[in-house]
Amino acid sequence: MAKNFHTDNKAFxxxxxxxxxxxxxxxxxxxxxxxxxxxxxxKRGETPxxxxxxxxxxxxxxxxxxxxxxxxxxxxxxxxxxGKKGGRPKKxxxxxxxxxxxxxxxxxxDNAEEKPQGINDxxxxxxxxxxxxxxxxxxxxxxxxxxxxxxxxxxxxxxxxxxIDKAIDKEKKKDAGTAKSVVRSFGxxxxxxxxxxxxxxxxxxxxxxxxxxxSYISKLSQWLFTKGRHCTDPYRIISGWLDNDSKRKTxxxxxxxxxxxxxxxDDFAMNVDLSKFL
Numbered sequence: 001m002a003k004n005f006h007t008d009n010k011a012f013x014x015x016x017x018x019x020x021x022x023x024x025x026x027x028x029x030x031x032x033x034x035x036x037x038x039x040x041x042x043k044r045g046e047t048p049x050x051x052x053x054x055x056x057x058x059x060x061x062x063x064x065x066x067x068x069x070x071x072x073x074x075x076x077x078x079x080x081x082x083g084k085k086g087g088r089p090k091k092x093x094x095x096x097x098x099x100x101x102x103x104x105x106x107x108x109x110d111n112a113e114e115k116p117q118g119i120n121d122x123x124x125x126x127x128x129x130x131x132x133x134x135x136x137x138x139x140x141x142x143x144x145x146x147x148x149x150x151x152x153x154x155x156x157x158x159x160x161x162x163x164i165d166k167a168i169d170k171e172k173k174k175d176a177g178t179a180k181s182v183v184r185s186f187g188x189x190x191x192x193x194x195x196x197x198x199x200x201x202x203x204x205x206x207x208x209x210x211x212x213x214x215s216y217i218s219k220l221s222q223w224l225f226t227k228g229r230h231c232t233d234p235y236r237i238i239s240g241w242l243d244n245d246s247k248r249k250t251x252x253x254x255x256x257x258x259x260x261x262x263x264x265x266d267d268f269a270m271n272v273d274l275s276k277f278l
Contacts, residue, residue, distance in 0.1 A: 003076040005042075005069030012042040012065050021057045030054045034061075041065060187221025191230070198235045202242065209246045216241055 003009075025031050033050065037058050040046040042065050050058050184199070186192040194202075199213075206213040216238045224231055231237065 003073050005072050006045040007043075008076075009069060009072050012038075013068050015064065018061060021060065025053055025057065034058055038062075038065065042069075187217045189221050189225040191224050192217050192221050192234045193231075194235055202235070202238055205239075205242055205246075209242075209249060211242065211245060211249075213238075 005012075022031050022034070025034065030053065033048075034054050034057055037048040037050060037054075038061055040048055041058075041062055047062075048058075181195055181197070183193050183195050186194055186199070202216075203213045206216075217234075220231065220234060220237060
């Protein structure tokens with residue numbers, strides 16, 4: 001028996017975009033009139049007498065309800081036809097009896113027409129369960145493969161981070177080496193050229209024996225400027241002066257020196273605070 005959506009279907013669809021149509025009506029009375037007209041048409045196929053904006057809105061909504069209802073009827077007809085094909089009885093045996101299994105299948109097909117939508121036949125459960133199990137196993141395998149790929153990506157990211165850290169450390173060491181090799185100008189006339197490493201070494205040696213590196217630099221700078229010369233290795237000259245003055249300072253004091261030759265005293269006196277002896 002063919003289904004009729006007006007009498008057999010227990011529901012009809014209200015669409016969200018209809019809200020704008022309801023809000024466009026002039027009063028709540030028109031909205032209520034339109035809602036009751038929709039129920040009358042969906043449930044009994046009645047077309048109430050309406051006018052104005054309510055009539056136009058009803059005609060638009062009625063077309064959607066009719067379209068959905070016809071689709072529902074076609075779906076029911078297809079299911080009914082499939083049930084009949086599956087329940088068709090097999091040929092009778094020599095005794096004229098019909099196969100009992102065919103009769104049971106036909107009965108099951110007839111019952112399937114009356115079942116609400118969404119309820120599966122118990123005879124299909126084992127098949128559905130096995131299919132679900134296979135799909136579940138495939139999903140687990142896919143998830144496992146995805147996890148493996150994620151682990152590989154994580155390892156790649158870690159390797160990239162390590163490479164970046166190594167490159168940064170290499171650049172830092174390079175910058176530190178470059179800083180040590182940078183040549184700077186010192187002295188009153190800026191004609192004493194020393195690297196940062198050389199300057200720091202000389203300053204440390206002077207400080208350890210109580211001498212002043214700036215005094216050596218100033219002395220050499222003034223001498224070169226006066227003579228109009230250029231020194232290619234000021235580090236060697238200052239280092240030699242420092243070694244000689246350090247030895248003289250530690251070997252003997254000025255009061256123990258004999259004779260009147262005070263030329264050795266120039267470098268020593270240059271770094272002594274004479275205010276202590278005044």
